[in-house]
Amino acid sequence: MDLVRLRGVGKRYGAGPWVLEGVDLRVAANEVVAITGTNGSGKSTLLRILVGLSRPSAGEVLARPASVGYVPERFPAKERMTAIAYLRHMGRVRGLSTSESDAGAHALLDRLALVGGATTPLRALSKGNAQKVALAQALLPRPKLLVLDEPWSGLDVSAHGVLAELLAEVAGDGGAVVFTDHRESVVRATASAAYRIDGGRLGAWRDGGQVATVDLVAAAEREQVDWPGLPGVLRADHGVGSVMVVVEGKHCDELLVTAIRSGWSVAGVRRAAPSAGEVR
Structure with missing residues (x-):
């Protein structure tokens, strides 16, 4: 079932040029959708239309x-x-x-590890901690559609994984997520479908890079490794005495060297093309 559907949506301001033109987009329940594009390409304009803060100049929003x-x-x-x-x-x-x-609110701020605590004035927060409050307000209560514009911007590394978990939870509960980000690694690791705005038009996002899934087993004596902090690491899922690390293909060898030197055994390495979806 489509939670969001746009048909032929265009946007212009006054008699100016078209910011968006002929945008068709469908977002189903359980999807996490990434919108990419250069600065000024119309990503933020599209998100404002999605949430109802801006009306399209042409076309229709058929579902929200x-x-x-x-x-x-x-x-x-x-x-x-x-x-x-x-x-x-x-x-x-x-x-x-x-x-x-x-x-x-307290549960979300604790989970996002707001520095300074819940009684800190908003104007006293750093950019990253203000972003945590912004995320908390969007999730309170948990929405059916979550729309985020560059949500990782300014967040500390420890909050990156929490944000990815929160997006997955919204989608897993039958909701949908749409976010913008310009980094290929984030799109690969987070999105189930991805699109790119170019010249005001929405098309399929293409990525020819590879990702590798590395299965590691802990030896009796090994060092603790900050897997998400290593170059190119997209995700690290911990098990009992093991960890599965998803890493950009170009950084796979570097990860393997670090793992072996730290006392971890390599149980397997699987390489594949990323699975970002295409326009339907």
């Missing part, structure tokens, strides 16, 4: 769920109110009780 969470590219973090007061207010606006808003 009632529950939408949105993280804009620039979060207004100059407010005097504290992070928890802001999130409490946003939760109340969306129909939660005060206790439900507080519980949900």
